[in-house]
Amino acid sequence: MTPIPNLNIVPFVSVDNMMKLVMRIGIERFLTELEAYIEEDFRRWEMFDKTPRVASHSPNGVIELMPTSDGTLYGFKYVNGHPYNAHTGRQTVTAFGVLADTASGYPMLITEMTILTALRTAATSAMAAKYLAPKGARTMAIIGNGAQSEFQALAFKAVLGIDKLRLYDIDPKATHKCAHNLAAYGFDIVQAKTPEEAVTGAQIVTTVTADKKNATILTDNMVGEGIHINAVGGDCPGKTELHRDIVLRSEIFVEYPPQTWIEGEIQQLPQTHPIHELWKVIAGNETGRSNDRQITLFDSVGFAIEDFSALRYLRDRLQGSGLYEELDLLADPDEPRDLFGMLLRSVKPNTDAA
């Protein structure tokens, strides 16, 4: 944000401006470009300061802080997870984030991240599938047709060329909503009546349900050879989507193991079970999918580096867009040691020429 001359000012991206920016760039292009930023950061994974998210649990849900840094930039996201919020008309998950300059410690950007998180989660799934899905995959089943489902569909279209969707949700209204929202995007869409029907003929199965409890969205007999499973919905202790037998049959790829062992599908397995770190595949240190019969599983829980990439992308795309407000966030006395004097002078208007 070098164009901002005042040290006290931090650019702020509201929900409204975020929507304008996404629609101006185009959702599919936004997802494609964002995927490239995430991929760039996964390739230099070892440079990042990593820590499991810092969580504060309460009876209704959790509030988390997810910080990371590449040494030059620092980012963090505030995100909540409150499964019962829909009852009061609120979002289950909302988020905002901050990008800062490590050289000065000054924040450079504050932004809504509810929409940005939906986009980065989908872009990350598509990135994993680029390396793990069977070649030439064009059909994806999406089980769970809530707030994340359309973003998943469009990321897989933009990044992998998926053009056939098979949708299923326990609530047919959610499926209808998803199909309706995606009507203009050129997909061939089947609204399935059962999860079994949804997965039939799909090369990629995305599970993105919102149930808080351990659930069995996919049972063992539903998953055939050669499938890629993109498991997005299981993302906290006690919340899983896949039957343990499927997890055991899969080659498992994760973001940050210390976090995924706690939050992911693999919380069902002993920590001695072999897993792969996705960044190693992307950096070329390990193979992703190695044959056509393998079942690959991306056990996605979301990691701070993906948010960092999203903040970095947003910063670059914001330049010259005008799509931000200026927040008077940082006290900036003329003399750094004179914070108190600034306070005193705030009530005595300066009579000098401004």
Next chain:
Amino acid sequence: MTPIPNLNIVPFVSVDNMMKLVMRIGIERFLTELEAYIEEDFRRWEMFDKTPRVASHSPNGVIELMPTSDGTLYGFKYVNGHPYNAHTGRQTVTAFGVLADTASGYPMLITEMTILTALRTAATSAMAAKYLAPKGARTMAIIGNGAQSEFQALAFKAVLGIDKLRLYDIDPKATHKCAHNLAAYGFDIVQAKTPEEAVTGAQIVTTVTADKKNATILTDNMVGEGIHINAVGGDCPGKTELHRDIVLRSEIFVEYPPQTWIEGEIQQLPQTHPIHELWKVIAGNETGRSNDRQITLFDSVGFAIEDFSALRYLRDRLQGSGLYEELDLLADPDEPRDLFGMLLRSVKPNTDAA
């Protein structure tokens, strides 16, 4: 913030509005009321979710997140510490904070905290001195006359009745600035030429220097019987202000031991050395000062609960003040599962009556 009807809106307190609020309430009254909020939270210390700050270090400084929760409210502060920032006209320490509702996970308030941190640090020092300083103390030495010094002076005046100040700084301009800023507050002020001169006759010695390295602001021979030392400036690994011998002669009181052992004056001591937790004194479980000859030391490093109290106080004082802006921070679709639909509709203006 119950008066805010829109779920997507979060009140934001800018630096400008914070200054207006502080000056409208009055600095001394603000400090007195804030001290009462901090004391209330120290009394119910055991209810809080506590964690050492989450730090990201870089060559120039550190960026930290300081979260805590009492189960009903959640607060966190973003704060940086960059000792060389003054060279580029920036503050060494800047901060902002967020208060949230644990029931929904929704943020309730975003605020500048550079000024608020200066106030809460001073209020916390005064609170500790209420329990630890010798009875009837009226004279305080302040060594280090930078950005925090005036706040310390006024908090001790408001809470303890300190009316004589003895100021010292290696830079006489800083001392002059501090004396000048405090001129209208009715103190009897001595601008000392040496630290020895500053401490002469003082019942309370506040050290609040900004040097990053271990420094010996006070040597052993400078500290006589019965003194209360309020050590504020040493607050990170490798940054201390007191000679080890003074620390050894003192009865030591700290905020949160796991953090103070790393950041405070006691980093010079083995962790077997006896220390007291300040909250236990305030809750009445332990004695503070037990005789007139004791040297008491408040080894202050700043803890998340103090910021939480400050956020809580700010929220209460903000009601009806009009001193905030409204940030469109949280995506709020009409149907919580239809985040994507909200995005789509953002470019198709609704033709219905608003």
